[in-house]
Amino acid sequence: xxxxxxxxxxxxxxxxxxxxxxxxxxxxxxxxxxxxxxxxxxxxxxxxxxxxxxxxxxxxxxxxxxxxxxxxxxxxxxxxxxxxxxxxxxxxxxxxxxxxxxxxxxxxxxxxxxxxxxxxxxxxxxxxxxxxxxxxxxxxxxxxxxxxxxxxxxxxxxxxxxxxxxxxxxxxxxxxxxxxxxxxxxxxxxxxxxxxxxxxxxxxxxxxxxxxxxxxxxxxxxxxxxxxxxxxxxxxxxxxxxxxxxxxxxxxxxxxxxxxxxxxxxxxxxxxxxxxxxxxxxxxxxxxxxxxxxxxxxxxxxxxxxxxxxxxxx
Amino acid sequence: xxxxxxxxxxxxxxxxxxxxxxxxxxxxxxxxxxxxxxxxxxxxxxxxxxxxxxxxxxxxxxxxxxxxxxxxxxxxxxxxxxxxxxxxxxxxxxxxxxxxxxxxxxxxxxxxxxxxxxxxxxxxxxxxxxxxxxxxxxxxxxxxxxxxxxxxxxxxxxxxxxxxxxxxxxxxxxxxxxxxxxxxxxxxxxxxxxxxxxxxxxxxxxxxxxxxxxxxxxxxxxxxxxxxxxxxxxxxxxxxxxxxxxxxxxxxxxxxxxxxxxxxxxxxxxxxxxxxxxxxxxxxxxxxxxxxxxxxxxxxxxxxxxxxxxxxxxxxxxxxxxxxxxxxxxxxxxxxxxxxxxxxxxxxxxxxxxxxxxxxxxxxxxxxxxxxxxxxxxxxxxxxxxxxxxxxxxxxxxxxxxxxxxxxxxxxxxxxxxxxxxxxxxxxxxxxxxxxxxxxxxxxxxxxxxxxxxxxxxxxxxxxxxxxxxxxxxxxxxxxxxxxxxxxxxxxxxxxxxxxxxxxxxxxxxxxxxxxxxxxxxxxxxxxxxxxxxxxxxxxxxxxxxxxxx
Numbered sequence: 001x002x003x004x005x006x007x008x009x010x011x012x013x014x015x016x017x018x019x020x021x022x023x024x025x026x027x028x029x030x031x032x033x034x035x036x037x038x039x040x041x042x043x044x045x046x047x048x049x050x051x052x053x054x055x056x057x058x059x060x061x062x063x064x065x066x067x068x069x070x071x072x073x074x075x076x077x078x079x080x081x082x083x084x085x086x087x088x089x090x091x092x093x094x095x096x097x098x099x100x101x102x103x104x105x106x107x108x109x110x111x112x113x114x115x116x117x118x119x120x121x122x123x124x125x126x127x128x129x130x131x132x133x134x135x136x137x138x139x140x141x142x143x144x145x146x147x148x149x150x151x152x153x154x155x156x157x158x159x160x161x162x163x164x165x166x167x168x169x170x171x172x173x174x175x176x177x178x179x180x181x182x183x184x185x186x187x188x189x190x191x192x193x194x195x196x197x198x199x200x201x202x203x204x205x206x207x208x209x210x211x212x213x214x215x216x217x218x219x220x221x222x223x224x225x226x227x228x229x230x231x232x233x234x235x236x237x238x239x240x241x242x243x244x245x246x247x248x249x250x251x252x253x254x255x256x257x258x259x260x261x262x263x264x265x266x267x268x269x270x271x272x273x274x275x276x277x278x279x280x281x282x283x284x285x286x287x288x289x290x291x292x293x294x295x296x297x298x299x300x301x302x303x304x305x306x307x308x309x310x311x312x313x314x
Numbered sequence: 315x316x317x318x319x320x321x322x323x324x325x326x327x328x329x330x331x332x333x334x335x336x337x338x339x340x341x342x343x344x345x346x347x348x349x350x351x352x353x354x355x356x357x358x359x360x361x362x363x364x365x366x367x368x369x370x371x372x373x374x375x376x377x378x379x380x381x382x383x384x385x386x387x388x389x390x391x392x393x394x395x396x397x398x399x400x401x402x403x404x405x406x407x408x409x410x411x412x413x414x415x416x417x418x419x420x421x422x423x424x425x426x427x428x429x430x431x432x433x434x435x436x437x438x439x440x441x442x443x444x445x446x447x448x449x450x451x452x453x454x455x456x457x458x459x460x461x462x463x464x465x466x467x468x469x470x471x472x473x474x475x476x477x478x479x480x481x482x483x484x485x486x487x488x489x490x491x492x493x494x495x496x497x498x499x500x501x502x503x504x505x506x507x508x509x510x511x512x513x514x515x516x517x518x519x520x521x522x523x524x525x526x527x528x529x530x531x532x533x534x535x536x537x538x539x540x541x542x543x544x545x546x547x548x549x550x551x552x553x554x555x556x557x558x559x560x561x562x563x564x565x566x567x568x569x570x571x572x573x574x575x576x577x578x579x580x581x582x583x584x585x586x587x588x589x590x591x592x593x594x595x596x597x598x599x600x601x602x603x604x605x606x607x608x609x610x611x612x613x614x615x616x617x618x619x620x621x622x623x624x625x626x627x628x629x630x631x632x633x634x635x636x637x638x639x640x641x642x643x644x645x646x647x648x649x650x651x652x653x654x655x656x657x658x659x660x661x662x663x664x665x666x667x668x669x670x671x672x673x674x675x676x677x678x679x680x681x682x683x684x685x686x687x688x689x690x691x692x693x694x695x696x697x698x699x700x701x702x703x704x705x706x707x708x709x710x711x712x713x714x715x716x717x718x719x720x721x722x723x724x725x726x727x728x729x730x731x732x733x734x735x736x737x738x739x740x741x742x743x744x745x746x747x748x749x750x751x752x753x754x755x756x757x758x759x760x761x762x763x764x765x766x767x768x769x770x771x772x773x774x775x776x777x778x779x780x781x782x783x784x785x786x787x788x789x790x791x792x793x794x795x796x797x798x799x800x801x802x803x804x805x806x807x808x809x810x811x812x813x814x815x816x817x818x819x820x821x822x823x824x825x826x827x828x829x830x831x832x833x834x835x836x837x838x839x840x841x842x843x844x845x846x847x848x849x850x851x852x853x854x855x856x857x858x859x860x861x862x863x864x
Contacts, residue, residue: 055713058860077717085713091706094518095623099608107614108714138605144518145604155710168713 006033006068008166008197009054013063016049016221023049025221026063031199031214033068033165036192038212039201040301046221047201048088051170054199055085067166081109084164088171088201090151094144098137098154102128105158128161134183149175160187166197173207185211209297217304224304233294237270237303240292242282249285254278338453339461346435346465352791353434354469357427358476361420363802365480365495368415369408371809373485382406396541397645400559401550409490409564412481417498420477421558422534424501429526431469431502432509435462436586437522440513440596449595459587466506474499486564494563500575504554505530507582514589517602524630531634542645554578616716617724624698628732631691632739635684639740642680643747646673673753677744678830681763684740685825686801688733688767692775693793695729696782700789704864718857722779726849729775737767756829763828769838769845770821776848783855786862 009031016024024046031037041047052058053065056076065072070079092101106123132139135153143151152175159167173181188211191198202208208215209229216226225232237258243266251259251267254277262268265288271278275292282290295303376382386405396402399418404410436459439445448458474495481491509526516522533553540549540556550556551574560571589599612622621628649672699722702708712718741764748755778793785792804822817823821841826834 052709052861057709057712059858076712077715080713080715083713085710087706087709087713089706091710093619093623093707097606097608100610100613103608103610104613104619105714108616108711108716140605140607142604142606145602 007031007066008033008035008068009037009199010066010069011050011054011063014050014053014060014065015062016046016053016058017061022221024053027221027223029216029223031166031197033197034192034195036188036198036211036213037200038208038215039199039218040203040205040208040215040297041201041218042203042305045218047218048170049221050218051085051087051168051199051201054168055080055083082165083168084159084162084166085168086152086155086159086170086172088174090148090155090175092143092151092154095142097140097142098146099139101143101154102139102158102161106161109162123158123161124163125161127163128157131157131160131187134187135180147175149177149180152176153180156184156187160191163194164196166199167191168199170201171203172200173202173204181207205297205301215297217301219304225300229297232297232300237272237299238275238292238294239299240269240271240275240278240290242267242269242287243289245286245288249282251281251285254281338451339457342448342453342458342461343464343468346462347468350431350434350465350469353427353430354472356791356795357423358472360423360798361473361476361498362480362483364419365412365416365477365491366484367480367802367806367810369412369481369484369486371806372408372411372415374811375809379406397538397642400537400555401541401547403562403565407564409486409494412484412486413494413497413563413565416477416481416494417558417563420498421501421555422530424473424498425505425530425533425555427469427473428466428502428505429509429512429523429530431466432506433513433519433522433526435466436510436590437513437516437598438519441519443596446595455590456587459590463506463510463583467503470499470502470506473502490564493561493567493569496572497558497561497563500561500572501554501558503579504575504582507579507586510586511582511589513598514586514593515599517598517600520626521598521600524626527630538641542648615724616711616721617728620698620702620725620728624695624728624732627694627698631694631732631736635687635736636739636743638687639684639743640747642677643744643749643753644751646676646680646744646748647751647753649673649676673748674755675830677748677755677760678763678827681740681744681766681827682801682804682822682825684737684764685767685770685822686797688736688740688771689774689797689801690794691736692729692733692771693778693790693797695725695732696775696778696793697790699725700782700786703786703861706861706863709861712861719853722783722853722856726775726779726853730772733771733775734765734768737764737771740764740767759829762833766825766828766833766838769841770825772845773821773841773848774845776845776852779852780848780855783852783859 007030009029011027011029014024014027014029015022027046027050029050039047039050049058053060054067054072056065056072056074056079059073067079068082072079093104096104102123106125106128110122135157137150137153137157141150143154146154152172156172159169173184176184185207188198188200192211198211200208200212212229214226214228215232217224241262243263246265248261248265248267256272256274257278258270260268260270269278376385382405386402399415400421402410402414405414439448439462445458449455453461477495477498478491481494482488486494505526508529509522512522512525512529516525533555536549536553537555537559540547540553541559550559554575557571557574560568562568562571593599612618612625702711708721711721738761741760741762742757744763745755745757745760748760774793774797777796778789781792782789800820800822803817803820807817807820807823824834824837824841826832826837
C-alpha cells in the first residue's frame with residue numbers, strides 16, 4: 001500500500017453536464033488510502049456519474065478526477081491498475097460462464113510491475129475460490145442463465161479477488177438477498193483490515209452505517225454534507241423526548257430547538273447544536289421522563305432532503 | 315398525436331376478446347411499429363430506388379427493339395445472370411425486364427426484412443425481458459402476438475407502396491406496377507412466418523436470426539438451382555423466392571400463385587402462435603445449454619475475447635461467401651459470347667469489367683458482389699463493436715486496465731484480418747468451382763481477384779469506424795447506407811447516363827476487376843490510405859467521447 005495519507009481518490013471542481021442537465025456540480029472529494037467512504041444520495045443525484053468520471057469513462061466538463069494521483073481521463077489504464085469496479089447493473093458477457101468471466105477479467109489485469117518496482121495487483125485466485133464458496137455461486141452456469149443477484153455476485157467476486165488498493169462499488173448489493181448482503185459486509189471488513197480503500201456508493205443506509213468510516217451526501221450533483229458519522233450526528237438535530245407529570249409545560253422559544261407535541265403530556269424536541277439551553281429551561285418544570293437519542297443516518301439523510309422534493313431525475 | 319398511454323387509459327367499455335380491451339394491444343402495436351421505423355424507412359427507400367432505376371436504365375441502355383432482341387438472345391441461356399435475378403420471362407418490354415430485375419433483387423431484401431421484423435418484434439422482446447413486463451399488463455399472449463403482427467403488416471404495406479411508387483414514377487403502368495409490387499411484397503409475410511417460428515424455437519435472438527437466415531439461404535439456393543440447372547424447374551415451386559417468379563408480373567400474370575405464400579404464411583404464423591401459447595416466456599423450444607465446463611481459450615485480451623464471441627458469426631460469413639463463390643465458379647462455364655453483336659458487347663462493358671460474356675470475364679464482373687459482401691461484413695463488425703458498447707459490457711471492460719485505443723484498435727485489426735480471410739476465400743473457392751468444371755484459370759490470379767476486395771472493404775471499415783466514434787447510435791445506418799448507395803451507384807450510375815465524374819464518386823468505380831482488368835494499385839493505395847486515416851481518426855475521436863448506452 002502507499003504511504004500514510006496518500007489519496008486514493010481526489011477530485012477538484014469535478015463537473016459534468018449532459019446537454020442542459022448538470023449531473024455533477026463542482027465536486028471536491030478526497031478519499032484516503034485505506035479509508036471506507038460511503039457515498040449517499042437518492043436516485044439521480046449524480047452518484048453513478050461520479051463513478052464514471054472517476055473511471056474516465058465519461059469526460060469531465062470541468063475539473064479533474066484522480067485515482068492515486070493519476071488523472072482518470074488522461075491515463076485511465078494506469079489509473080485502473082490499482083482499482084477494481086463493481087457497477088450497479090451487472091453488464092457481463094451472456095454466453096460466457098462465471099468461471100470464464102473470472103478468467104477473462106483476471107487476464108485483463110495480469111500483474112505488472114509498477115514504477116516503484118513492486119508487483120501491482122493481479123488476482124488472488126485462492127481468495128477468489130474462497131469467495132465463490134462463500135457467495136455460493138455455480139461457476140459452470142452461463143451468465144445469461146443467472147439471476148440478477150447471481151450476476152451481481154460474479155462482478156463482486158471478480159472485483160474483491162483483485163485485492164486492488166481501491167474498490168469502487170456502485171450500489172453493489174442491489175439484487176443480493178440479506179444473507180449475501182451480510183457476506184458482502186464481511187468482505188468489506190476484510191478489505192478494510194487489509195488496508196484497501198473502499199468507495200461505496202449506495203442508498204442502503206444501514207449498509208453504509210455499518211461499514212463506512214466517512215460519509216458524503218450528494219444532492220442534485222452537489223456534496224451537501226460530509227464527515228464521520230459522529231460529525232454528521234453532531235451537526236444534525238438530535239431528538240429529545242420529554243414526558244411531564246401533568247400537562248406539557250409551556251417553554252419559551254429557544255434558538256435551534258423545534259418543538260412538536262408527542263402526546264397529551266409529552267413533547268418532542270429536535271435540537272441542533274447544544275442541548276444545554278433546553279435542559280436549563282426544562283429544569284423549572286416537573287419532568288417525569290427524558291429520553292434522548294442520536295439521529296440515525298436515515299434521519300440525517302432525510303433531513304437533507306426534507307421539503308426539497310428529494311431527487312432529481314434524468 | 316394521441317399517445318399510447320392516452321389510449322390505454324381511455325375509459326372504453328368494449329369488452330371484446332374475453333374481457334381484454336383493444337387499448338393495450340393497440341398501444342403495443344404502435345410501440346412495435348415505432349421500434350422498427352428506421353429499418354422500415356431504409357428498406358422502403360431501397361425498394362423505391364431499385365423499382366425506379368431498373369426500368370429507367372433499361373430504356374436508356376436498350377432504346378430500340380433491335381437492341382432488346384439482341385439483349386434477350388444473349389440472356390436466354392445465360393445462367394450466370396439468372397443466378398442473381400432469376401429466370402427472365404420476357405426481356406423485350408420494359409415491364410418484363412423490370413419484373414425480372416426488380417422482382418429478383420427485391421425478393422431477397424423482402425425476405426431479409428421479414429425475418430428481421432419478426433425476430434425483432436418477437437424474440438428480441440423476450441430476450442431483453444420486456445415481454446414479461448408487457449404480459450404482466452392487462453393483455454394476453456395472443457393479443458400481444460397479434461399486435462406485433464399488425465405492426466409488421468403496416469411495414470409490409472409501406473414496402474409495397476415504395477415498390478409501387480418507384481415503378482410508377484419510372485413510367486410503368488399503374489396496374490402492372492401494383493401487381494409487381496405485390497409479387498415482391500408477397501415474400502415478406504412468408505419470411506415473417508419463418509422468423510416467427512424461429513423465434514419460438516430459438517432461446518436467443520442470435521440463434522433465431524441464424525435459424526431464419528439458414529431457411530432464407532436454403533430458399534435462395536433452391537431458386538438458384540431451379541433457375542440455372544436444366545430439368546429441375548419444378549424446384550421453383552418449393553421456395554418462396556420461386557413463387558414470386560411464378561407470379562409472372564408483366565408477363566402473363568398468374569395471380570392464383572398468391573395462394574401459396576398466403577397459405578404458407580397462415581400455416582407458419584398459426585404454428586408460431588400455437589407454440590407461443592404453450593411455452594414458458596423467455597425460453598425457446600430448443601434447449602439452451604446453460605451450463606458448461608470452462609473453456610479458457612481466447613480470453614487473453616479484449617481482442618481475443620472479441621474473436622471468441624464473433625467466432626460463430628465469422629464462420630457463417632465464411633461458409634456463405636465460400637459457398638456462393640464456389641457456385642459462381644461452377645456456373646461461369648455456361649457464359650458465352652457466341653451470337654452477341656459487338657454493339658451489345660459494348661453495352662455490357664458499361665457494367666464495369668469489359669466483356670462479361672466469357673467465363674473469366676464473368677468471374678471478374680461477379681467479384682464486384684464479393685467486394686460488396688466483404689464491405690458489408692466490415693460494417694457488421696463495427697455494428698458488433700457498437701453492440702458491445704450499447705449493452706454496456708464495454709463499460710465493464712474499460713473499467714479494467716484496458717485502454718480505449720487498444721480495444722477499438724484491436725477490434726479494427728480483427729475485422730481487417732477477417733475481411734482478408736473472407737476475400738481470399740472468395741478467390742480460392744471461385745477458382746475451385748471453376749476448375750472443377752474444367753475452366754482453365756490461374757489460382758494466383760483468382761487469389762488476387764479475392765484480395766482485390768480488401769481495399770474497398772477497408773475503406774468502408776475505416777469510414778464505419780469513424781461514424782461509430784462520432785455518432786455511435788446512427789453508425790450502423792450510416793455505414794450500411796453508404797455501402798449500399800455506393801454499390802447501386804456503381805451498377806446504375808453509368809446506365810442512367812450520369813457524367814463520369816459523378817459515377818467516379820463511388821469507390822466501386824475505382825476497382826480494377828481482376829483477372830480481366832489489371833489490379834489498380836494506385837486507386838487501391840488511395841482507398842487503403844483513406845481507410846487507415848479514418849480508422850486512426852476514429853480511435854482518437856472515440857478516446858475523447860463519453861461511452862453511450864443503448
